[in-house]
Amino acid sequence: MINMPSAAAGKKFVAAVTPLITTATEWKVKPAQCYNIGFTADGLSALGINLSTAGLVPEFVEGAIARGVKYVKPDYDLGDTGTSAPGNWILGLGSGGVHIILSLFALDPEARDEGTTTVTSMMTDAGVKQLGFQDADDTLGDSRVHFGYHDSLSQPNIDGAPPRNTQDNQPIVSTGEFVLGYNAENSVPRPGPSFDPANGTYSAFRILKQDVDAFYEYLAEAAADYDLPQEVIQAKLCGRWADGTPLVLSPDTPDPDVSRNNFDYSNDKPARSCPIASHIRRSQRRNEDTQQHRLLRRAAPYGPPYVPKDGIERGLTGHFICTSLQQQYEFIISQWDNGSGVTGQSRDPLIGAIDDTTPPDFLLYWKGEKKRLKNFGRFTTTRGGAYCYLPSISGLQTLSA
Amino acid sequence: MSTVIPTPPPIQHPLSLVLKLKTGKGSEVNTDEINLGPSLPDILHFAWVISLAPLGLPTSILLSTVYDGDFDVYLDKFIDSSHEAFDKIFPLIEDGPKTPVLENRQSFHDYVRKNNIGPLPTFFSAYPTMAVADILNC
Numbered sequence: 311m312i313n314m315p316s317a318a319a320g321k322k323f324v325a326a327v328t329p330l331i332t333t334a335t336e337w338k339v340k341p342a343q344c345y346n347i348g349f350t351a352d353g354l355s356a357l358g359i360n361l362s363t364a365g366l367v368p369e370f371v372e373g374a375i376a377r378g379v380k381y382v383k384p385d386y387d388l389g390d391t392g393t394s395a396p397g398n399w400i401l402g403l404g405s406g407g408v409h410i411i412l413s414l415f416a417l418d419p420e421a422r423d424e425g426t427t428t429v430t431s432m433m434t435d436a437g438v439k440q441l442g443f444q445d446a447d448d449t450l451g452d453s454r455v456h457f458g459y460h461d462s463l464s465q466p467n468i469d470g471a472p473p474r475n476t477q478d479n480q481p482i483v484s485t486g487e488f489v490l491g492y493n494a495e496n497s498v499p500r501p502g503p504s505f506d507p508a509n510g511t512y513s514a515f516r517i518l519k520q521d522v523d524a525f526y527e528y529l530a531e532a533a534a535d536y537d538l539p540q541e542v543i544q545a546k547l548c549g550r551w552a553d554g555t556p557l558v559l560s561p562d563t564p565d566p567d568v569s570r571n572n573f574d575y576s577n578d579k580p581a582r583s584c585p586i587a588s589h590i591r592r593s594q595r596r597n598e599d600t601q602q603h604r605l606l607r608r609a610a611p612y613g614p615p616y617v618p619k620d621g622i623e624r625g626l627t628g629h630f631i632c633t634s635l636q637q638q639y640e641f642i643i644s645q646w647d648n649g650s651g652v653t654g655q656s657r658d659p660l661i662g663a664i665d666d667t668t669p670p671d672f673l674l675y676w677k678g679e680k681k682r683l684k685n686f687g688r689f690t691t692t693r694g695g696a697y698c699y700l701p702s703i704s705g706l707q708t709l710s711a
Numbered sequence: 712m713s714t715v716i717p718t719p720p721p722i723q724h725p726l727s728l729v730l731k732l733k734t735g736k737g738s739e740v741n742t743d744e745i746n747l748g749p750s751l752p753d754i755l756h757f758a759w760v761i762s763l764a765p766l767g768l769p770t771s772i773l774l775s776t777v778y779d780g781d782f783d784v785y786l787d788k789f790i791d792s793s794h795e796a797f798d799k800i801f802p803l804i805e806d807g808p809k810t811p812v813l814e815n816r817q818s819f820h821d822y823v824r825k826n827n828i829g830p831l832p833t834f835f836s837a838y839p840t841m842a843v844a845d846i847l848n849c
Contacts, residue, residue, distance in 0.1 A: 384720050385781035496791070496813050579847070586848045598753065600791055641784070650722035650780040651754055654842035669840070673848060 311401045311441040312410035312433065314356045320409065321357060323436035325710035327412070327429065333703055334509075336472065342421035345429075346413040346608075347706070348513055348629070348698025353409030357709050365503040366699065369636045370512055374695040375404060377640070387648040388640060389663030394692035400517070401442030403694035408441055411515050411698055413608075413629070444517055444694075446610035446627045455611050456522045456624045457660060457689070458544065460554035463570045464594055466604040478571040483601045490633050495602045500633050506705030513629035514639040516609075517694040518661065520625045522616050525689045536681050543683070546674040547659040549588035557584040574598075582675045587656040592646045603641050606631040625693065635697055661690045721839035722779050723756060727829040729763070731805045732770040747796050752788035753843055754779040775829075779842045786820050 314320030324347075332344040351371050355361055361371045369377060378390030390396060396404040412429060416422035433440060455461045465474055466483045486494035491508025494500040502510050533540040545551045551564035558575060559568040561583035574597035578584055584591050594604070609628025616624065632638035645651035647658035648668075655671040657664045664670065664687060672683040701709060751758070756777040763771040778785040790797070794813045801807040808822040809815035838846070 385722075386784075496794070498813055581844075581848045586844045602791065637787075645780060645784055650842050651784065652842065653844050653848070654722040654779065654840050655845050673845075 311403065311408045311443065312412060313402070313407050313439045313441055314353065314409045315437065315439060317356060317358050319437035320353075321710045323410075323432060323438045324357070324706055326432040326436060328703065328706045328710060330428070331703065331706065340417065342417050343425040344415040345425070346415075346629075346700060348411045348413070348515065348696075348700045349709075350408055350411070350696050350698060352406055354699060354709075356409050359503075359505060359709075364505060365501065367512065367635060369640065370697045370699060373406075374514065374697045375399075375406060377697070378692075378695065381640075381644060383667075385649065386640075386644045387663060388643055389648045390692050390695065391663060392665065392691075394663065396695070399692070399694040401444065401694055403517070403696055408696055410438075411696055444612060444627050446612040448610055449613075450611060450615055455626060456520045456613065456616055457525055457548075458552045459548055459550060460552065460570075462607065462609070463550075463554050464590070466601070466606060468606075474571075478569075479574065480596060481601055483604050487601070487604060487633055487638070488606055488631060494633065495600060502702075502705075503699070505708050506701050509702030510705050511631055511633055511700050512635050513631045513698045513700055514635060515627075515629050515694075515696045515698055516692065517612075517627045518625050519623055519691045519693045521689050521691070522624055523619060524687060526616075526618070528686050528689075532683055532686070536683060538676060538681065542676055543674075546585050546676070547588060547672070549584045549590035556590075557588075581673075585672065585674045587653045587659065587672055589658055589660040592652040592658055593642055595646070595652075603638055603646075604632070605638055605642065625690075629698070631700070659686060659689070662688070664688045721836070722842055723777055723836045723839050724779075724782070724785075725775065725777050725829045725834045726782075726785075726823070726827055727773060727775045728823060728826050729828060730772050730774060730800075730807075731768075732772070732803055733805055734770055747793040751792050752778070752785065754785060754788060756843055777836070782824075783820060786823055787816065790816060790819060 314323065327345070327347060330345045331347055351361055351366070351373050375396040378388055378396045381388045382391040398404065402408050414422065414425045414429065416425055430440070450456070453460055453462045464478070466488070467474055467478070467480065468488050469482045469485045484493055484495045486492035486500040488511060490500055490502035490510050492500065502508055529540045529543050532538070532543050541552065545557060550556055551560070553564045553566065554570045555564040555568055556570065556573045558573050558578045559565070575584065575591065576597055607628065607630055609626050611624065612627055613622055613624030630639045647661055648663045655669050655673065657668050659672055670684050670686060672686070674681050674683065756779070758774070758776040761773040761775070763773055790812055794811065797812045797819070798810045801810050801812065809818040812819050
């Protein structure tokens with residue numbers, strides 16, 4: 311998280327860091343470090359961009375802080391309320407002082423430290439200020455997250471991009487849903503801003519704290535209260551067994567041999583296998599909706615492997631990348647995870663903004679029996695957020711000129 | 712565990728529009744060509760059309776729907792599912808929204824917001840907190 315005290319300092323830093331920024335060029339050998347750079351609306355303004363005439367989408371110009379304050383309930387709930395409210399965000403993210411979010415992805419700790427040293431030196435030379443940083447790592451291995459699930463299994467197949475490792479049967483998503491300057495779904499043009507007409511995009515950067523103690527305590531209590539195996543409740547809340555096995559492909563037990571991603575809900579319309587309210591069914595609707603609400607996720611856990619009651623914060627941090635923050639990121643959060651666009655009887659059990667005023671029901675079926683789980687609280691809270699513009703390389707050169 | 716069970720807020724909403732058709736040759740709606748799409752939004756409970764001819768309004772129809780959640784989201788989902796039908800209907804309506812509707816979403820939103828004659832306080836649902844998916848899931 312970086313603040314630019316002046317346009318001159320900001321331009322100097324952007325010019326210095328631009329050669330490091332990872333491009334779309336395919337690599338044969340994975341580089342030791344990759345760098346992405348995103349600018350908040352305040353950041354672009356600090357560099358001299360006129361936010362009202364640049365052709366930026368209005369939700370980005372308004373920003374994550376204002377949107378979080380504005381949209382809490384009832385029909386458009388971004389969930390940034392209570393302890394998740396922007397006033398409680400860390401690392402300067404709630405203050406409006408964050409201008410740049412620079413992300414460094416490194417193969418190992420040595421590469422991370424080397425990259426950090428390089429960027430820190432550039433910041434010092436240019437005269438920009440670091441407001442804070444957030445480490446994240448695959449410390450649990452196997453792309454697991456602190457709630458115990460194998461994560462990052464479902465990502466969109468984008469027209470023109472290399473195919474995903476974990477293939478699915480979902481339609482190819484139009485390039486313009488993820489890269490500005492190309493057609494989005496329904497052949498609708500999605501232009502970039504005037505200073506960067508093509509090859510930029512937006513992201514919602516989030517730091518999400520996971521209350522792992524509360525999650526596992528709930529699983530144990532619910533297992534006793536509803537006479538269900540704990541791992542079944544864990545699977546039903548997500549829509550997958552902890553190892554990633556989709557419930558619609560293997561409803562009774564985890565199965566390492568079934569596909570992790572090649573499925574939809576055609577054969578589970580009444581949601582007897584995968585609950586209608588489960589995390590994956592409401593966050594990525596597959597055949598139950600269009601491809602207009604897809605996200606490219608770049609996230610990793612932070613905090614050490616779980617030890618009960620050790621008081622250490624754990625969570626997830628990263629970017630949700632898309633070209634329409636309103637139609638993609640905000641839509642999924644407000645309508646599907648926190649809203650009634652999927653079910654009016656619950657919120658997303660893993661990431662939903664659940665409090666005393668939201669419906670706590672979670673309907674599941676197990677061995678032909680209907681169970682209606684109640685009384686789970688909010689397991690994930692927002693520790694910080696920012697809407698970013700991720701320029702193309704030529705856009706970065708324009709911004710630094 | 713505590714046993715506090717809050718009552719969820721109503722999520723079903725009515726929306727009613729009176730559409731006045733242009734008069735004159737070539738303005739008739741060919742009902743055989745009008746199909747709202749292969750898959751209507753899954754946040755739509757009901758939709759029906761009533762001719763207002765019995766009220767002395769032979770060129771007017773009443774479109775009523777009941778949907779879940781946010782008004783603008785619902786309109787966008789309706790555009791996504793039925794834009795081809797809307798592009799045929801709207802040029803036949805007096806002061807109708809601009810077409811093609813996919814490229815003129817705001818015009819459609821503005822038109823519906825302006826002409827929505829509901830909701831009236833008497834809207835009743837036996838299960839106002841149940842979304843379409845909840846009902847299918849029971």
